[in-house]
Amino acid sequence: MTAIAKEKLLEQQWHHLPAPEISSELNSNLETGLTSSEVAKRQEQFGSNELKGKAGKSPLVRFLLQFNQPLLYILLIAGAIKAFLGEWVNAWVIWGVTLINAIIGFVQESKAESAIAALASSVKTDTNIIRNSSKVQVPSTELVPGDIVLLTSGDKVPADLRLVQARNLQINESALTGESVAVEKDTQPIQKDAPLAERTNMAYAGSFVTFGTGRGIVVAIGEATETGRISQLMDRGTNLTTPLTRKFDKFSRNLLYIILGIATLTFVVGLGYGNSWVAMFEAAVALAVSAIPEGLPAVVTVTLAIGVSRMARRHAIVRKLPAVETLGGATVICSDKTGTLTENQMTVQAIYTGGENYTVSGGGYVPEGEIFLHEKPVNLKNIPVLQECLKAGILCNDSRLEIKDGQWSVIGDPTEGALIAVANKVGFSEENLEREMPRLDVIPFESEFQYMATLHKEAGEVHQSKSQNQKSKIVYVKGSVEAILNRSGQMLDARGNLTPVDKNTVHQEVDAMASEGLRVLAFAKKNVDFNQNSLEHTDIENNLIFIGLQGMIDPPRSEAIKAVQACQQAGIQVKMITGDHAVTAQAIASRMGFNKDGEVLAFTGQELTQMNEQELANAVENGAVFARVAPEQKLRLVEALQSKGEIVAMTGDGVNDAPALKQADIGIAMGGAGTEVAKEAADMILTDDNFASIEAAVEEGRTVYRNLMKAIAFILPVNGGESMTILLSVLLARELPILSLQVLWLNMVNSITMTVPLAFEPPSGRVMQQPPRHPNEPLLSRRLLQRILVISAFNWIVIFGVFEWIRQTTGNLALARTMAIQALVAGRIFYLLSISKLGSSIIDKISGRIQRISAAPAILIGIICTVILQIIFSQWSLMNNLFYTAPLNLNQWLICLLVGLPMIAVASLVNRFDPPN
Numbered sequence: 001m002t003a004i005a006k007e008k009l010l011e012q013q014w015h016h017l018p019a020p021e022i023s024s025e026l027n028s029n030l031e032t033g034l035t036s037s038e039v040a041k042r043q044e045q046f047g048s049n050e051l052k053g054k055a056g057k058s059p060l061v062r063f064l065l066q067f068n069q070p071l072l073y074i075l076l077i078a079g080a081i082k083a084f085l086g087e088w089v090n091a092w093v094i095w096g097v098t099l100i101n102a103i104i105g106f107v108q109e110s111k112a113e114s115a116i117a118a119l120a121s122s123v124k125t126d127t128n129i130i131r132n133s134s135k136v137q138v139p140s141t142e143l144v145p146g147d148i149v150l151l152t153s154g155d156k157v158p159a160d161l162r163l164v165q166a167r168n169l170q171i172n173e174s175a176l177t178g179e180s181v182a183v184e185k186d187t188q189p190i191q192k193d194a195p196l197a198e199r200t201n202m203a204y205a206g207s208f209v210t211f212g213t214g215r216g217i218v219v220a221i222g223e224a225t226e227t228g229r230i231s232q233l234m235d236r237g238t239n240l241t242t243p244l245t246r247k248f249d250k251f252s253r254n255l256l257y258i259i260l261g262i263a264t265l266t267f268v269v270g271l272g273y274g275n276s277w278v279a280m281f282e283a284a285v286a287l288a289v290s291a292i293p294e295g296l297p298a299v300v301t302v303t304l305a306i307g308v309s310r311m312a313r314r315h316a317i318v319r320k321l322p323a324v325e326t327l328g329g330a331t332v333i334c335s336d337k338t339g340t341l342t343e344n345q346m347t348v349q350a351i352y353t354g355g356e357n358y359t360v361s362g363g364g365y366v367p368e369g370e371i372f373l374h375e376k377p378v379n380l381k382n383i384p385v386l387q388e389c390l391k392a393g394i395l396c397n398d399s400r401l402e403i404k405d406g407q408w409s410v411i412g413d414p415t416e417g418a419l420i421a422v423a424n425k426v427g428f429s430e431e432n433l434e435r436e437m438p439r440l441d442v443i444p445f446e447s448e449f450q451y452m453a454t455l456h457k458e459a460g461e462v463h464q465s466k467s468q469n470q471k472s473k474i475v476y477v478k479g480s481v482e483a484i485l486n487r488s489g490q491m492l493d494a495r496g497n498l499t500p501v502d503k504n505t506v507h508q509e510v511d512a513m514a515s516e517g518l519r520v521l522a523f524a525k526k527n528v529d530f531n532q533n534s535l536e537h538t539d540i541e542n543n544l545i546f547i548g549l550q551g552m553i554d555p556p557r558s559e560a561i562k563a564v565q566a567c568q569q570a571g572i573q574v575k576m577i578t579g580d581h582a583v584t585a586q587a588i589a590s591r592m593g594f595n596k597d598g599e600v601l602a603f604t605g606q607e608l609t610q611m612n613e614q615e616l617a618n619a620v621e622n623g624a625v626f627a628r629v630a631p632e633q634k635l636r637l638v639e640a641l642q643s644k645g646e647i648v649a650m651t652g653d654g655v656n657d658a659p660a661l662k663q664a665d666i667g668i669a670m671g672g673a674g675t676e677v678a679k680e681a682a683d684m685i686l687t688d689d690n691f692a693s694i695e696a697a698v699e700e701g702r703t704v705y706r707n708l709m710k711a712i713a714f715i716l717p718v719n720g721g722e723s724m725t726i727l728l729s730v731l732l733a734r735e736l737p738i739l740s741l742q743v744l745w746l747n748m749v750n751s752i753t754m755t756v757p758l759a760f761e762p763p764s765g766r767v768m769q770q771p772p773r774h775p776n777e778p779l780l781s782r783r784l785l786q787r788i789l790v791i792s793a794f795n796w797i798v799i800f801g802v803f804e805w806i807r808q809t810t811g812n813l814a815l816a817r818t819m820a821i822q823a824l825v826a827g828r829i830f831y832l833l834s835i836s837k838l839g840s841s842i843i844d845k846i847s848g849r850i851q852r853i854s855a856a857p858a859i860l861i862g863i864i865c866t867v868i869l870q871i872i873f874s875q876w877s878l879m880n881n882l883f884y885t886a887p888l889n890l891n892q893w894l895i896c897l898l899v900g901l902p903m904i905a906v907a908s909l910v911n912r913f914d915p916p917n
Contacts (some may be wrong), residue, residue, distance in 0.1 A: 161216030168212030328701025353548025393419030451479025517587025518551030571771030722797025737803035757862035826900025
């Protein structure tokens with residue numbers, strides 16, 4: 001092959017071409033395969049059959065990138081200034097904060113993007129091929145275009161193949177297409193524009209053969225496969241920052257400009273008053289340090305880490321810290337259907353037999369449930385035609401159910417597993433039936449005939465001789481409705497008597513089941529000659545007795561239905577994006593309450609392809625279901641939602657979900673059924689594969705954000721009060737009421753001790769009754785900014801007022817500064833109570849509205865630790881020497897407490913207009 005042929009190879013629509021033309025195009029022989037010399041040439045030209053991801057950043061670079069934040073720039077610069085001034089204790093404390101923050105971030109995100117590596121391992125396998133006219137087994141990495149691959153049940157497809165032979169071949173492509181049942185394969189050419197899930201003559205790398213045998217010619221390897229295209233989509237996908245990190249970056253940049261501006265103003269004004277540049281430089285540094293919320297990064301990290309711990313207890317494992325808050329701000333949840341909203345277990349839910357419609361309770365493969373007629377449980381002994389329908393399903397069947405680790409699963413085809421499960425629910429046993437009616441022969445399912453048939457001895461014949469019992473043998477047949485009805489002349493009525501088949505009525509029942517998204521199988525039987533021990537197609541060409549229909553579906557999880565409703569009540573849109581059929585997806589969505597204005601608006605991937613940007617924007621806004629969607633279309637839908645300003649959470653479990661999971665603001669993978677590819681691309685993993693856990697995670701995410709806002713509302717007023725005090729002192733040419741080292745104590749030790757307990761605040765009862773906050777809402781909203789300014793002004797009055805009062809009455813600067821700080825801390829304790837659940841509980845207790853105070857040990861511990869630390873701060877001689885403080889007597893302590901008391905009134909006033917909970 002030449003390089004030109006290689007380009008042509010990548011663009012070819014192989015599913016549209018007949019097999020001989022494909023063989024010619026690839027210069028291969030369908031019987032003898034390639035020669036070793038030709039394989040060597042093609043390996044040199046095309047490379048190995050594997051996926052190669054982008055090289056990840058080195059650990060050192062990833063660690064250094066943790067410092068790439070404006071707020072940390074400020075701290076690093078402040079530390080450098082303090083070091084330049086020789087104040088190494090201050091410098092190392094500030095640098096220590098930045099180092100701790102960077103270490104935590106590095107540990108949380110140390111697993112660099114390894115989704116493509118997981119994707120690569122998902123398609124590696126050993127495979128049987130034809131080379132040099134012989135059957136050999138080679139590693140899948142050695143395959144080249146033109147190789148002839150042999151497939152059998154249990155094999156993993158090693159590359160993209162155009163099938164040239166298929167006998168009863170069924171392949172599970174759910175990880176790639178999202179379709180929950182195995183696809184029946186054939187070899188006939190199909191139209192060019194057929195979507196991926198409907199290309200029945202193709203087998204794709206990474207999928208699994210569940211039944212039958214086949215032969216295919218390799219048409220694409222490595223990056224050229226459909227799985228490789230997903231790898232490229234993930235490489236191309238934007239590595240989005242989260243809303244929280246974007247807001248903090250903007251806040252930090254603005255704060256940087258403000259601090260630099262005020263510090264420069266302080267320095268210039270001080271020089272204008274005739275002060276020395278050294279003194280003014282110290283004042284400018286003190287003001288800069290006072291304005292920087294040094295404890296905020298640590299508090300944010302701790303708050304997010306606590307959110308991670310809480311989510312883990314509720315079955316959600318967070319891989320990246322900011323994802324905790326992002327989920328709480330989600331405005332849209334895009335959910336995959338199969339295995340996420342549904343059980344991923346086919347379940348018979350409707351049976352039509354003997355002219356009656358039966359419903360079935362219970363879900364999945366668990367043998368628990370009942371069959372109902374007119375909402376009343378049936379007695380199976382009195383309904384022989386229903387018995388026959390269930391027998392046909394369990395005997396004309398090549399699959400089996402087994403329980404492993406407490407979970408029921410199917411070995412074989414999911415639809416056959418559903419037939420066994422419904423029979424088990426009413427007491428039928430595979431082993432007993434097979435012992436009573438042993439199978440003599442079988443015609444496996446073939447797409448050409450659309451049915452499967454089995455020949456059995458009838459019950460009672462096994463242990464008796466021919467002379468004693470001359471019962472005929474029986475054939476059970478299951479298949480498509482058309483295939484069964486075309487061969488049936490009679491049917492069983494409700495009492496088990498023969499009557500002419502009513503095809504019109506049967507078709508009406510089929511249509512009714514299909515409109516509910518059910519997959520319908522028809523069943524029939526036929527008695528044959530006693531001496532017959534083999535089965536041919538001619539034996540069942542006609543004269544079948546139609547037994548009935550069984551309709552099945554992969555049902556929605558009951559808890560997922562409640563979770564969807566809870567998300568909608570919280571103002572979060574829920575949209576289904578799936579590779580499954582539109583009718584099935586629409587039916588599931590309708591059952592789950594996706595209705596908007598009385599209907600579930602659905603779009604197919606083919607329709608999306610033909611839309612322009614405006615039409616896609618309208619579809620994304622109004623649609624609830626997007627079916628038969630390819631991986632790049634899932635990615636496009638997520639991008640379209642993000643372009644409208646939505647915060648998008650995307651759930652999924654398959655390889656086909658990975659690009660969209662990576663692009664979404666927060667990707668959520670299933671921990672059990674999810675592929676490693678999906679897990680590595682996601683920000684969060686659900687350990688119980690339960691959509692309902694997303695609701696709990698959203699609640700925790702909203703709680704984390706609320707607690708972060710409380711932390712900001714608590715920390716920044718102290719910085720505001722300190723900055724106002726220092727600035728005013730410089731402008732008035734007065735002594736500084738608070739020194740830079742004392743500022744550092746307040747901003748680091750005191751703030752962290754009192755703020756971290758806010759991270760443990762429990763969820764508010766109203767948190768899931770409110771709409772999501774607007775994605776463009778700034779970190780400091782107008783109401784929060786007003787709160788910060790009011791409390792800052794009070795803090796300034798306390799610091800400046802107490803300092804001036806004590807300085808003028810005693811002349812002791814150290815005592816004045818110490819009492820100003822202690823009065824400020826007393827006010828902070830009252831303010832902490834005012835914004836915490838503990839404070840609300842105390843007020844409610846006093847007013848008699850509740851019986852007990854809410855448990856809030858973290859707040860109590862924080863207050864106790866603060867009091868102890870402040871006593872040490874002023875009473876221990878070592879701290880006096882280090883921080884230039886003075887010990888206080890009892891009266892002075894009481895004065896500080898009394899000065900802080902007015903904070904109760906100020907906080908109550910602020911809370912009236914801006915409730916904290």
